Structure formats: C-alpha cells, structure tokens
Amino acid sequence: MEMLRAAGLCKSFGEDVVLENVDFSVEKGETVAVIGYSGSGKSTMLRCLIDLERADAGDIIVEGEYLMKGGVYAPEVEKRRICARMGMVFQSFNLFPHVNVLNNLIYAPMYVKKEPKAQAVARAREQLTLVGLADKADAMPNSLSGGQKQRVAIARALMMQPDVLLFDEPTSSLDPQLTGEVLAVMKKLAAQRMTMVVVTHEMGFAKEAADRVVFMGDHGILEQGTPAEMFGAPKDPRVKNFISSIL
Amino acid sequence: MDYFLQLCGALSGGLKYTVGLFAITIACSLPLGLALAFLRASGNRFVRGITGGYVWLMRGTPLLLQLFFFYFGLTFIPVIGKYLTMERFPAACVTFVLNYAAYFCEIFRGGLLSVDKGQHEAAKVLGFSRWQTTLRVVIPQMLRVALPPVTNEAITLVKDTALVTAIGVTEVLYFAKSAVNRDVNVLAYVVAAVFYLVMTYGLTQLFKYLEKRFSF
Ligand SMILES: Nc1ncnc2c1ncn2[C@@H]1O[C@H](COP(=O)(O)OP(=O)(O)O)[C@@H](O)[C@H]1O
Ligand SMILES: [Mg+2]
Numbered sequence: 001m002e003m004l005r006a007a008g009l010c011k012s013f014g015e016d017v018v019l020e021n022v023d024f025s026v027e028k029g030e031t032v033a034v035i036g037y038s039g040s041g042k043s044t045m046l047r048c049l050i051d052l053e054r055a056d057a058g059d060i061i062v063e064g065e066y067l068m069k070g071g072v073y074a075p076e077v078e079k080r081r082i083c084a085r086m087g088m089v090f091q092s093f094n095l096f097p098h099v100n101v102l103n104n105l106i107y108a109p110m111y112v113k114k115e116p117k118a119q120a121v122a123r124a125r126e127q128l129t130l131v132g133l134a135d136k137a138d139a140m141p142n143s144l145s146g147g148q149k150q151r152v153a154i155a156r157a158l159m160m161q162p163d164v165l166l167f168d169e170p171t172s173s174l175d176p177q178l179t180g181e182v183l184a185v186m187k188k189l190a191a192q193r194m195t196m197v198v199v200t201h202e203m204g205f206a207k208e209a210a211d212r213v214v215f216m217g218d219h220g221i222l223e224q225g226t227p228a229e230m231f232g233a234p235k236d237p238r239v240k241n242f243i244s245s246i247l
Numbered sequence: 248m249d250y251f252l253q254l255c256g257a258l259s260g261g262l263k264y265t266v267g268l269f270a271i272t273i274a275c276s277l278p279l280g281l282a283l284a285f286l287r288a289s290g291n292r293f294v295r296g297i298t299g300g301y302v303w304l305m306r307g308t309p310l311l312l313q314l315f316f317f318y319f320g321l322t323f324i325p326v327i328g329k330y331l332t333m334e335r336f337p338a339a340c341v342t343f344v345l346n347y348a349a350y351f352c353e354i355f356r357g358g359l360l361s362v363d364k365g366q367h368e369a370a371k372v373l374g375f376s377r378w379q380t381t382l383r384v385v386i387p388q389m390l391r392v393a394l395p396p397v398t399n400e401a402i403t404l405v406k407d408t409a410l411v412t413a414i415g416v417t418e419v420l421y422f423a424k425s426a427v428n429r430d431v432n433v434l435a436y437v438v439a440a441v442f443y444l445v446m447t448y449g450l451t452q453l454f455k456y457l458e459k460r461f462s463f
Pocket of ligand 2: 042044
C-alpha cells in the first residue's frame with residue numbers, strides 16, 4: 001500500500017531551481033534512505049512533503065489524500081489533518097528548551113489531540129523507555145547530550161502516532177560516538193516496520209536498515225534501488241563517484 | 248529625627264500616585280507592548296508601517312513633552328479638543344502607558360526574533376496551531392530574552408514617575424519639593440531619594456527571582 005507520494009513536484013527559490021518534476025513514493029512499512037551531495041535538494045523535498053516549504057507545482061498524496069493537487073493545496077483544515085499523519089525529526093533536534101523532557105513529549109498530544117494528561121504521561125514514559133531515556137523525564141533539554149536530545153525528539157514525534165516519519169539528517173550534528181545510539185533507535189523502528197524516509201550521510205545505516213536507497217542530484221532523483229544495487233553496482237557515474245567518495 | 252519621620256509621613260502621601268502610576272503603567276503597557284510587537288512582526292506591510300511609526304514617534308520624543316501634550320495640549324485641538332481634556336492623573340497614566348508600550352514593543356520584538364525558526368517548525372509538524380505555537384512555544388522563550396531589558400525599563404519607570412510633578416500630580420517628589428521650599432531644608436529630597444531607592448531595589452530583587460524562574 002502506498003503511504004506517501006509526490007508526483008511532478010517542482011520547487012524553486014527565486015531563480016534557483018531545486019526540484020524539477022520529482023516523482024517519489026513510499027510504501028507502507030518501507031524505510032527509504034535519501035542520499036546525495038549537499039545542496040541537491042534532499043531537505044527541500046522532505047520539507048515540501050510535510051508542508052514546511054511551499055511547492056510550486058505537482059501532487060503530494062498522503063495515504064490516498066491530496067495535500068496538493070496540480071500545484072493547488074488543500075484548504076488549511078484539510079492540510080493540517082493530512083500533515084498530522086506525518087512526523088518529522090530535524091538535524092537540530094528543535095526540542096522545546098523551556099520545558100522538561102516529559103512536557104516536550106506530552107504537549108502535542110495534550111494540546112493538539114486533547115488527550116487526557118494522565119494518559120499522555122503514561123505513554124510518554126513508555127516512549128522514553130523505548131528510546132532508553134526513562135530516567136530523563138524530568139531533565140531539561142539543555143542538560144542532555146546531542147544523542148539524548150535526538151532520541152527525545154524521536155520519542156516526541158512518535159507520541160503523535162504518525163503513519164510516516166521523516167528524518168532530515170538526524171545524526172549530522174552529533175559527535176561520531178553519539179550517532180550510534182540514535183541510529184540504533186531508528187533501526188529498531190525500521191525493524192518494527194515503521195514507515196520512514198531518512199535523509200542521511202550514514203551509509204552504514206542506508207546499507208543495513210533501508211529497503212530502498214534514493215540518490216538525489218540535478219534537481220531530482222538520479223537513481224534508486226535496493227542498497228545492494230546502489231552500493232554494489234550503481235549505473236549513474238555521479239552516483240558511483242559519490243559512493244566511492246563517501247565509503 | 249522627628250523632622251525626618253514627619254517628612255516620611257508627608258512624602259508617603261504621594262506614594263499613592265507614584266505607586267499607582269507605576270502599577271497602572273506596567274499593567275497596561277506590557278500587554279499593549281506585546282500586542283504591538285506581534286503587529287510589528289505582522290505580514291501586512293501597512294500594519295508593520297503604522298506600528299513602526301508609532302514606536303519611532305514615542306521613543307523619539309521626550310516623555311515630558313508627551314506629558315505636556317496630553318495634559319495641556321489636547322484641549323487646544325479645534326472642535327474635538329474639549330472632549331479630550333483629562334484630569335492630571337489620568338493624563339499622566341495615558342501618557343505613560345502609550346510611551347512605555349512603545350519601549351516594551353521593541354523589547355518584545357527582539358525577543359520574538361530571537362526564537363529559533365526550528366521552534367516554529369517543530370511546533371508545526373506536531374500539529375500546533377499558530378495560536379498554540381505562540382502561547383506555548385514562542386512567548387515563554389521570548390520572555391526569557393525580554394526579562395532583563397524589561398527590568399531595566401521598569402526601574403527607569405519608577406524614576407520617570409517623578410516627571411508628573413511637572414503637571415502638578417501630587418506624587419512623592421511633589422511633596423518633597425513643597426517641603427524643601429516651605430522649611431528651607433534639603434532633607435526632604437534625601438528622603439524622597441530613599442523612597443525611590445527602596446522601590447527600585449525591591450523591583451530588582453523581584454525581577455532577579457523571575458529571571459531565575461524563567462531560565463532554562
Ligand atoms: N529557504 C531557502 N531559500 C533559498 N534557497 C534555499 C532555501 N533552502 C534551500 N535553498 C537552496 O536549495 C538548494 C537545495 O537545498 P537543500 O534542500 O537544503 O539541499 P540538501 O538538503 O540536499 O543539502 C540549495 O542550493 C540551497 O541553497
Ligand atoms: Mg539538508
């Protein structure tokens with residue numbers, strides 16, 4: 001079943017064409033790794049999918065519903081309902097620094113979904129246990145390491161029970177010794193068949209955990225395939241170059 | 248000593264207006280300043296321009312001039328002037344609220360701009376409405392940045408209340424001045440200074456406590 005689909009997606013910043021007729025789709029339970037040179041539009045594509053960036057043309061379909069159809073967005077209320085099926089994890093974590101970890105997790109369920117506080121707190125503690133931070137519920141975000149912050153951010157996104165999770169370079173601002181703990185959580189989610197789109201420079205993760213690897217360049221997707229195809233025998237010379245440069 | 252206590256008693260008579268003006272100004276100009284700060288950051292160029300002009304005017308002219316304008320000046324506006332005439336104290340309050348709102352607007356605007364773009368984005372992908380984002384995410388973070396400059400303004404305000412002596416509001420300095428003239432003795436000014444020092448000291452302590460509470 002198709003979870004998420006962009007068709008003919010176009011996005012420019014002024015004169016700067018970033019996405020040109022991009023077709024991209026994700027199946028339910030699939031983990032897609034998006035790789036490519038920096039500046040190739042990976043973040044822009046992800047941000048268009050979740051309405052953080054306004055696309056210029058094309059369709060965006062989430063579980064059969066149009067977020068955008070022929071360049072026209074759904075009405076505001078519809079848009080919010082459709083986007084609520086997706087969650088996002090950012091490179092810079094973006095935790096709320098003024099409240100503790102527990103409140104970071106329960107704010108959205110409580111204020112957006114009107115979930116009773118006791119129930120939200122109980123779920124938050126479960127989520128924190130899953131990411132290995134059960135003892136950090138009362139900690140303030142600024143007292144955590146980068147790896148811990150990102151695991152809290154993942155837990156926070158999961159609290160809204162999204163059908164798709166988007167990750168934009170979740171480990172790129174972490175010290176190398178801290179990337180492992182974040183990638184471990186993501187691998188666990190992948191193993192549970194969470195639907196995920198992961199923009200990453202971690203080729204190890206792409207190889208081991210992704211079902212499909214997408215290479216972006218030249219305003220769109222240059223090549224895609226299974227990790228074995230992409231890392232074993234890429235067809236496009238630019239993909240070959242990139243992969244040999246990074247491994 | 249007796250004379251000192253007598254002066255304290257006399258000057259206390261002015262505290263009602265000094266403290267009253269301070270409290271009314273803070274209570275009204277903070278929310279008004281916050282509202283102006285949001286208008287100042289609005290997407291509408293017209294709204295931004297109007298609020299920008301307002302802040303420019305209020306901060307670019309002397310408070311004493313504004314006080315004279317609102318108390319003595321409004322009366323002379325043709326036709327509507329007679330409806331705009333105010334008593335001394337209300338005129339002082341209106342002037343101070345309008346003036347301080349402009350300063351607070353600029354402080355809050357700086358605070359709003361200091362909130363990271365990522366905070367807005369995180370709130371959005373979690374489904375927060377704009378109003379919820381403002382209330383739960385932006386304002387609490389903005390307050391931390393705004394609190395120290397707000398403290399400074401509040402202390403300035405305590406001292407500025409003395410300006411309203413010039414339009415004859417019977418606050419602390421007004422009584423001090425009459426006592427000095429009557430008794431040909433400077434002690435009343437010293438007592439008034441102590442009054443202001445106590446108030447500014449108390450405020451500093453209060454804001455220190457608030458700053459601690461809002462830190463993260
Ligand atoms: N908000 C923006 N305004 C202008 N240009 C932007 C903006 N965001 C991204 N770009 C440009 O779009 C291109 C793609 O950026 P991005 O999607 O961030 O690439 P990637 O994530 O693959 O590194 C870059 O040339 C970048 O400069
Ligand atoms: Mg990027």
